[in-house]
Amino acid sequence: MPIVAIVGPREVGPGERELMLDRAAAVFSDHGVDDHVRIDVPGRGAGTASEIDGSFRAEVVPIVPALQSGSLFGDMPGALIVDAHRLVKSEVEAIADMLSTLDPDAAAVVFVADGSLPALLKKVVTARGEVISVKKMRERDASDWLGSEAKRRSLHIDQEAGRVLLHRFGSDIAALGRALDQLEIESGRVTVEVVQGRFANRPDEPMWYLSDAISAGKEGEALRRLADFLEHGHPLVLLAFLEGEVRRRSLALSAPDIDTYAGWVGSNAKAFPVRKVWERRHRARPENLTRSLDALARADLTLKTEPEPVHRVTLERLTVALCRWLG
Numbered sequence: 659m660p661i662v663a664i665v666g667p668r669e670v671g672p673g674e675r676e677l678m679l680d681r682a683a684a685v686f687s688d689h690g691v692d693d694h695v696r697i698d699v700p701g702r703g704a705g706t707a708s709e710i711d712g713s714f715r716a717e718v719v720p721i722v723p724a725l726q727s728g729s730l731f732g733d734m735p736g737a738l739i740v741d742a743h744r745l746v747k748s749e750v751e752a753i754a755d756m757l758s759t760l761d762p763d764a765a766a767v768v769f770v771a772d773g774s775l776p777a778l779l780k781k782v783v784t785a786r787g788e789v790i791s792v793k794k795m796r797e798r799d800a801s802d803w804l805g806s807e808a809k810r811r812s813l814h815i816d817q818e819a820g821r822v823l824l825h826r827f828g829s830d831i832a833a834l835g836r837a838l839d840q841l842e843i844e845s846g847r848v849t850v851e852v853v854q855g856r857f858a859n860r861p862d863e864p865m866w867y868l869s870d871a872i873s874a875g876k877e878g879e880a881l882r883r884l885a886d887f888l889e890h891g892h893p894l895v896l897l898a899f900l901e902g903e904v905r906r907r908s909l910a911l912s913a914p915d916i917d918t919y920a921g922w923v924g925s926n927a928k929a930f931p932v933r934k935v936w937e938r939r940h941r942a943r944p945e946n947l948t949r950s951l952d953a954l955a956r957a958d959l960t961l962k963t964e965p966e967p968v969h970r971v972t973l974e975r976l977t978v979a980l981c982r983w984l985g
Contacts, residue, residue: 660685660689660766660767660768660787660788661757661767661783661786661787662682662685662767662768662783662787662788662789662790663768663769663770663771663775663779663780663783663787663788663789663790664678664681664682664685664768664769664770664771664790664792665771665772665773665774665775665789665790665791665792666678666770666771666773666791666792667772667773667792667793667794668772668773669794669864670772671795671829671830672830672831672832672833673795673799673800673829673831673832674792674794674795675832676831676832676835677795677831678770678792679740679770681790682738682768682770685766685768686736686738686766686768689766691736691766693736694736694737694738694766695724695736695737696738696740697717697718697720697721697737697739697740698741699717699718699739699740699741699742699744699749700715700717700718700744702744713748713749713751713752714748714749715746715749718745718749721737721739721753722756724736724737724765725737725757725760725765725767736765736766736767736768737766737767737768738768738770739767739768740770741770741771741772742769742770742771742775742776742779743771743772743773743774743776745776747776750776750779753779754781754782757779757782757783757786758782758786760786767787769783775789795829795831796829797828797829797867799829800824800827800828800829800830800831800834801820801824803831803834804820804823804831804834805820807834807835807838808820808838811838813838814847814848815841815848816848816849816850818849818850819847819849819850819852819853822850822853822854823837823853823857826853826857827857828867828886837856837857840856841853841856865887865891865895865899867883868880868883868884868887868896868900869899869900869903871883871981872900872977872980872981872984873938873941873984873985874985875981875982875984875985876981876985877978877981877982880977880980880981881974881977881978884896884973884974884977888973893961893969893973896973897957897958897961900980901951901954901958903935904947904950904951904954905951906923906935907935907938907939907942907947907984908944908947908951909922909923910935910936910938910939911939911940911942911944911947916932916933916936919932919935919936920932941984941985942983942984946983946984947983947984949979949983950979950980950983950984953980954976957972957976960972
């Protein structure tokens with residue numbers, strides 16, 4: 659039986675979480691495990707003290723019989739440990755010790771973690787099993803998934819209908835899957851009218867989708883991304899994020915080389931966010947970066963002092979201006 663860790667990006671969205679759990683289910687299916695115990699690790703500082711073993715919180719205790727000998731495994735041929743990055747030191751040490759002596763035919767064990775596994779646990783899993791990485795899902799990944807899933811379900815989705823589905827659900831393939839469940843009852847083609855009439859939600863997407871649209875000067879897309887964000891997030895959080903983006907671009911424009919810039923922002927020159935800003939550093943003139951920071955400061959003041967009805971139009975005007983200055 660396998661020992662597998664499925665590790666996603668540091669900030670896992672619903673699409674990545676669905677994909678990680680699907681990969682875990684596939685591991686059990688591939689190895690003939692029809693049933694498994696699922697353990698959801700509570701956050702650090704949370705959980706109930708165990709009366710069985712001081713090494714484990716009560717919520718994590720079920721892993722003990724699951725990782726012991728086959729005779730003690732009973733009716734639990736598989737163990738799924740979700741949010742394994744939340745395991746505390748004593749739990750990590752005890753689990754790593756059990757994994758190091760685990761009979762390979764005793765249990766199928768799958769860890770699901772955001773960002774990375776605790777170092778000791780990763781060392782043991784790498785030595786005795788496999789670590790699978792799941793990358794951040796983007797809309798183009800969701801588009802590929804939508805195409806293959808529609809084909810599997812024998813659904814014919816018009817191109818424009820598919821585009822609207824992605825606008826509605828973004829990279830959340832879990833929600834997209836539920837939408838396809840509903841669309842399967844439609845006869846014939848799935849048209850844009852069907853999609854628009856049935857689904858009115860807005861995707862909860864990362865803020866960098868909006869900043870990417872601004873940097874590309876795509877005013878229409880940026881305004882759509884803004885509307886999506888405002889359905890789920892607070893405008894002041896968005897302003898803080900955009901201000902940070904503009905300041906990083908200003909630093910990149912002033913830095914003599916990428917290593918210096920990386921040092922200024924406390925990161926590594928090989929990190930993708932660092933390279934991304936560095937490659938875009940000449941797209942905006944210094945005076946436009948200054949104008950952008952000034953506009954962000956004025957928008958922040960407006961949101962904090964003016965009535966709510968003016969907030970949205972302020973953000974929309976700011977978004978269009980940033981597209982013209984930074985794109």
